Amino acid sequence: MDVQTLTYIIVGATFALYIGIAIWARAGSTKEFYVAGGGVPPVMNGMATAADWMSAASFISLAGIVSFTGYDGSVYLMGWTGGYVLLALCMAPYLRKFGKFTVPDFIGDRYYSQTARTVAVICAIFICFTYIAGQMRGVGVVFSRFLEVEVDTGVYIGMAVVFFYAVLGGMKGITYTQVAQYCVLIFAFMVPAIFISVMMTGHVLPQVGFGAELVDAAGNGTGVYLLDKLDGLSAELGFSQYTEGSKAMVDVFFITGALMFGTAGLPHVIVRFFTVPRVKDARLSAGWALVFIAIMYTTIPALAAFSRVNMIETINGPDSTGVAYESAPDWIKNWEKTGLIAWDDKNNDGKISYANGATNEMTIDRDIMVLATPEIASLPAWVIALVAAGGLAAALSTSAGLLLVISTSVSHDLLKKNLMPDISDKKELMYARIAAALGIVMAGYFGINPPGFVAAVVAIAFGLAAASLFPAIIMGIFSKTINKEGAISGMLVGLLFTAGYIVYFKFVNVGANTPENWLFGISPEGIGMMGMFVNFIVAFAVSKVTGAVPQDVVDMVESIRFPQGAGEAQDH
């Protein structure tokens, strides 16, 4: 059977599975729609959180980014896992005890203010939209590469599937579908990584092979360690050392921080901890989520190193002088057709060669590192089909989680809590479904007409989460003195400072986006961490000079600090 047919079968089977689960787990009340009835077991919630978290970008692009930037890529690895420690230790248990549905619920109640709630809603919606546009695009790209349909058609199919299970099932449908999607995506990611690890180092675990000696085709040790080889190749070709990177330390520090604190402030992740029955389940499910994420995130740098060596050796040949184009492996020609690899024979010697600087003849898109690995390693066709299904699972699971936050923000935080407090549960559920449907249509629109700034706005999403929602939640739990004036001015100043800095360097004065012009050498990607400090400082200062927090709010803060008495997530 050819790759194409296999891909149709595997992708079709996984889609049928997701839809089947959605029908089985459809939501009957707002509580089921928003928090899956509050009865999800911690291991399952951990798995769903992991699928929610690992997007098309994690699955398709991250290994490529690490592969091309070496040590610098560590900011994503540490940043996107370290945030879970903050979630588990500082947020999940207390927010679960608080026991309502959304992040704006907490901020609105804790700071006894509709304004605070509204600021939080705007942040949540903006962050989610930024993300989801990229996801739908990912769905379209996977479809077009592996199933050879138009990108637009791919987006429509993706929209239809997500529509079906997000609108019908709400959080309940999404949670159980995400459990299935996690299994599909982790299997699809690990199989090629294990194959290639065995092939290059003889170790089954990529995490171990990463630090091991390379073996030759017969499986005998060569005495050369993978990473030494990679540093050697990088030096030879004029790149900075793979294990040392090229970014300034201060920037690495701040980007890692912005991603960690941003992760802990992302509404679609936080809301997952509202779905478990008890406070101790919230703690435990954060642990499980990180286990499931770490399985993939510790494999990513290994896969990145394997494919980097593999790619350089395939292109430059054993004697590093380049390989004749005619005898180059098929995958180079296959991917050339998609435009993701381009060859420009500058010295007219008919050989392909890869280096840093003027002699380089190859333009290689980072995204192919994961997608082309099965081909580079000559793995069987079913593995290629599996990778396609995995990429789709990653994109769909994240989109669904984000859509849910958008629809909840509209139906619950805006309508029920702001504009029409008297609507019935049934009406609210209907509005939630309408909002989810509208969200899908808008996401699809951005998937088909992608704004050129998607990559730039991802920095904004994390920066804003780190500078606005994260500090507001932390202060809400750990301080009894931060009042509504402090919290609102903190969020606004943090938000404006961060957004202003990013917009200036990414849109207004793009030419000035160089380390000399940055504040303390911090790039726009890392400024969210600075925004977080600004938020804390402003909130403390303003709270000092304005009134005290009302006694009923102080009582509420005291009551969320210990587990006993946590009921199920409350109906209103």
Place this chain on the structure above:
Amino acid sequence: MAFENNDKAAGYWRENLRLVLGLLAIWAAVSFGCGILFVDALNEITFMGFKLGFWFAQQGAMYVFVALIFVYVAKANALDKKYDVHED
């Protein structure tokens, strides 16, 4: 009031903060410390075929993160029991 008295409530919170801050200190040490600030010094040491600083940044920090959460879960649950504020 779930605690017997205010002293108990304050004691529980103090112990909880000490637990969280202690674990966060390790969290920051392995990531911001070993993985970033002291990475050059640690890279002089070889560990299982890795330069140690690089290993922390791309592997070690993540293993420690996972361990930290499970230690927290065990200790926080024990603390809830000690002060009798656990769930059934």
